[in-house]
Amino acid sequence: MMTLLERLFSVAWxxxxxxxxxxxxxxxxxxTQVVEFVHHDNDALYNTMLEVADDCPSITRIxxxxxxxxxxxxxxxxxxxxxxxxxxxxxxxxxxxxxxGNEVTGxxxxxxxxxxxxxxxxxxxxxxKLVDTTRIHILPTMNPDGYRIATETDDTYVLGRNNAHxxxxxxxxxxxxxxxxxxxxxxxxxxxxxxxxxxxxxSANFHNGALVANYPYDNSxxxxxxxxxxxxxxxxxxxxxxYSYAHATMSRGxxxxxxxxxxxxxxxxxxxxxxxxxxxxxxxxxxxxxxxITVEQGCTKYPPASQLEDIWNANKGAMYAxxxxxxxxxxxxxxxxxxxxxxxxxxxxxxxxxxxxRAAKDGDFWRLLAPGTYTISASAPGFVKQQQKVVVDNGxxxxxxxxxxxxxxVAQSPPDDASAGTVATVTESIGTTVTTVPIGSPVVTVAxxxxxxxxxxxxxxxxxxxxxxxxxxxxxxxxxxQVVPMVIVxxxxxxxxxxxxxxxxxxxxxxxxxxxxxxxxxxxxxLPLEEQTERKSTFNYKMVNPPTSLPLVEAPAYNDDPPAExxxxxxxxxxxxxxxxxxxxxxxxx
Numbered sequence: 001m002m003t004l005l006e007r008l009f010s011v012a013w014x015x016x017x018x019x020x021x022x023x024x025x026x027x028x029x030x031x032t033q034v035v036e037f038v039h040h041d042n043d044a045l046y047n048t049m050l051e052v053a054d055d056c057p058s059i060t061r062i063x064x065x066x067x068x069x070x071x072x073x074x075x076x077x078x079x080x081x082x083x084x085x086x087x088x089x090x091x092x093x094x095x096x097x098x099x100x101g102n103e104v105t106g107x108x109x110x111x112x113x114x115x116x117x118x119x120x121x122x123x124x125x126x127x128x129k130l131v132d133t134t135r136i137h138i139l140p141t142m143n144p145d146g147y148r149i150a151t152e153t154d155d156t157y158v159l160g161r162n163n164a165h166x167x168x169x170x171x172x173x174x175x176x177x178x179x180x181x182x183x184x185x186x187x188x189x190x191x192x193x194x195x196x197x198x199x200x201x202x203s204a205n206f207h208n209g210a211l212v213a214n215y216p217y218d219n220s221x222x223x224x225x226x227x228x229x230x231x232x233x234x235x236x237x238x239x240x241x242x243y244s245y246a247h248a249t250m251s252r253g254x255x256x257x258x259x260x261x262x263x264x265x266x267x268x269x270x271x272x273x274x275x276x277x278x279x280x281x282x283x284x285x286x287x288x289x290x291x292x293i294t295v296e297q298g299c300t301k302y303p304p305a306s307q308l309e310d311i312w313n314a315n316k317g318a319m320y321a322x323x324x325x326x327x328x329x330x331x332x333x334x335x336x337x338x339x340x341x342x343x344x345x346x347x348x349x350x351x352x353x354x355x356x357x358r359a360a361k362d363g364d365f366w367r368l369l370a371p372g373t374y375t376i377s378a379s380a381p382g383f384v385k386q387q388q389k390v391v392v393d394n395g396x397x398x399x400x401x402x403x404x405x406x407x408x409x410v411a412q413s414p415p416d417d418a419s420a421g422t423v424a425t426v427t428e429s430i431g432t433t434v435t436t437v438p439i440g441s442p443v444v445t446v447a448x449x450x451x452x453x454x455x456x457x458x459x460x461x462x463x464x465x466x467x468x469x470x471x472x473x474x475x476x477x478x479x480x481x482q483v484v485p486m487v488i489v490x491x492x493x494x495x496x497x498x499x500x501x502x503x504x505x506x507x508x509x510x511x512x513x514x515x516x517x518x519x520x521x522x523x524x525x526x527l528p529l530e531e532q533t534e535r536k537s538t539f540n541y542k543m544v545n546p547p548t549s550l551p552l553v554e555a556p557a558y559n560d561d562p563p564a565e566x567x568x569x570x571x572x573x574x575x576x577x578x579x580x581x582x583x584x585x586x587x588x589x590x
Contacts (some may be wrong), residue, residue: 105149
C-alpha cells in the first residue's frame with residue numbers, strides 16, 4: 001500500500017513530465033514587441049528587425065544583400081522554418097519596400113508584416129503552415145539614402161525619390177528596348193545579385209502615388225501608353241487581382257484626388273498606364289524565374305503617421321494572400337535516371353506562350369500558371385526532352401516530376417574537306433533533336449536502359465530516395481558498351497559487300513573484253529561481198545513469222561546519195577524492217 005506522501009510524490013512527477021512534454025512541443029513563450037505606427041528612420045527600422053529576430057530566432061535570419069551609395073547596409077530578413085537553407089521543393093518569395101526613398105508606406109507595412117508573422121507563428125495554423133512551406137524574404141528599404149532626405153511635408157514629391165547619386169532606381173535596370181542611362185547603381189546591382197543567389201518565384205515591390213496593382217510589361221517599344229502584355233499575361237492578371245481583391249478598397253478602382261479616372265478592379269498593365277524604361281519588375285521577369293508586380297499602396301507618397309495603422313489594416317490581408325499565390329500552378333523535380341538533380345533544366349509550355357523557367361540546383365522548379373490545361377516539357381543539354389499534360393486549377397500547385405533519359409549519340413565521320421572548328425552533325429537514337437558537336441571532340445557512345453516510367457506525378461521528392469527512380473536501371477557510359485560492337489559489325493559488312501561488288505564488276509568487264517577480242521579475230525574481219533550477202537541472210541536477220549511471199553517494191557529514185565535509212569513495207573501488218581544505207585538490217589520490231 002502506497003502512503004499518501006508517496007501518492008502525492010508520484011502525481012507531482014507525472015505533472016512535471018507533462019509540463020516538460022508540453023513545453024517542448026508548444027511555442028516557446030516570448031515577450032512580444034509592439035511595432036508602433038510611426039515613421040521608422042533607418043536605425044529604428046534595423047532595430048525593429050533585430051527585435052523580431054530576437055523574439056523568433058528559430059524562424060528568422062537577418063542578412064545584408066549589399067550597400068547603398070552612402071554605405072548603408074541593405075538588410076533583409078528571412079522567415080522560414082529552416083532559415084539560411086534552401087529546402088528542396090520549397091518556393092522562395094520576396095517583398096521589397098521603399099525603392100523610391102520618398103514613398104514610405106512599404107517599409108512600414110513590411111515591418112508590421114514581419115512582426116505579425118513572428119507573433120502568429122505556432123499559434124495560427126494558417127500562418128504557421130505558410131512559414132513552414134515558404135521561404136519568405138523581406139527587404140524593407142532598397143533606398144535608405146533617399147529616405148534619409150525625404151520629408152513628410154515635401155509637396156513636390158521629388159525630394160528623396162532618387163538614390164544619393166540622383167538616379168531613379170526604377171529606371172536603372174537593364175531594359176529590353178533601351179540602354180540604361182549611366183552606370184548600374186550599387187542598390188540596383190545588389191538586387192540583381194540577390195536574384196542570382198536565390199531561386200525566387202514570386203515578388204512584389206511597394207510604391208506610393210496611386211492605389212493599384214501594376215503588372216508587366218512596364219514599357220512599350222515606342223514609349224507610348226499602350227497595353228503591352230508579357231507571354232504570361234494570364235498569370236500576371238491573376239496575381240494582380242489576388243492582391244487587389246484581398247485589399248480593403250483597391251478593387252473598387254477609385255481614382256486618387258489628382259486623377260480623373262481610376263483602374264478597373266484595381267489593376268493595370270504597367271505600359272498601359274505609362275511606359276517605364278529600366279523597371280525592376282520587367283527585369284525580374286525577363287532575366288530570372290521570378291514574377292514580380294508593383295503595388296501602389298496609396299495616393300499619398302509620404303502620409304502622416306496617423307494614417308499608417310489604417311494603411312496596414314487595408315494591406316494586411318492582401319500581403320498574406322499574395323504570398324499564398326506562390327503555391328499555385330505546377331511544381332516538381334527534374335532528375336536523371338540515377339535520381340540525381342538536373343540543375344538548370346528548362347521547364348516550358350508546349351504552346352508558344354509563356355517564358356521557360358529553370359530548375360534550381362536541387363532540380364526543383366515552380367511554374368506559376370493560371371487555371372487551364374497545359375502540356376509542360378522538361379529538357380536539358382544531353383538529355384531527351386519529355387512532356388506531360390497537366391490540368392491546373394485555382395488550388396494548390398500540381399506536382400509534376402520528370403526523370404530524363406540520357407541521349408544516345410552516334411557520331412558521323414566529318415567530311416574530308418572539313419576545316420578545324422567546323423561543326424559535324426550527329427544523330428540521336430532517342431528523341432528527334434539533332435545535336436552538333438565540334439569536329440575533333442572525343443565521342444562517347446552512351447547506352448540507356450529506360451526506366452519503367454519517365455515521369456512521376458505522385459508528389460514525392462525524387463531526391464529523397466537513392467538510386468534510380470521508378471525502378472530505373474543504371475546508366476552505362478563507355479566506349480565498350482553494346483552499341484560499339486554493333487557499329488563495328490555494320491562497318492565490316494559494308495566493306496565486304498563493297499569488295500564483292502567490285503570483284504563482280506571487274507570480272508564482267510574482263511569477260512566482255514575477252515569475248516570482243518575473240519569475235520574480232522574470228523568473225524568480224526572484212527569479207528568478200530558474196531560472203532557478206534550470205535552472212536546477212538543467215539546471221540544478221542531472223543524474221544519472226546515470215547510472210548508467205550514478199551512483194552516487189554520499186555525503190556524511189558534519188559538524185560543524190562540514198563538516205564541513212566530506207567523503210568521497206570511488208571505484206572504482213574505485224575512486221576517492219578529498216579535497212580541501213582549500206583544494206584544491213586538496222587532494226588526489226590513487231
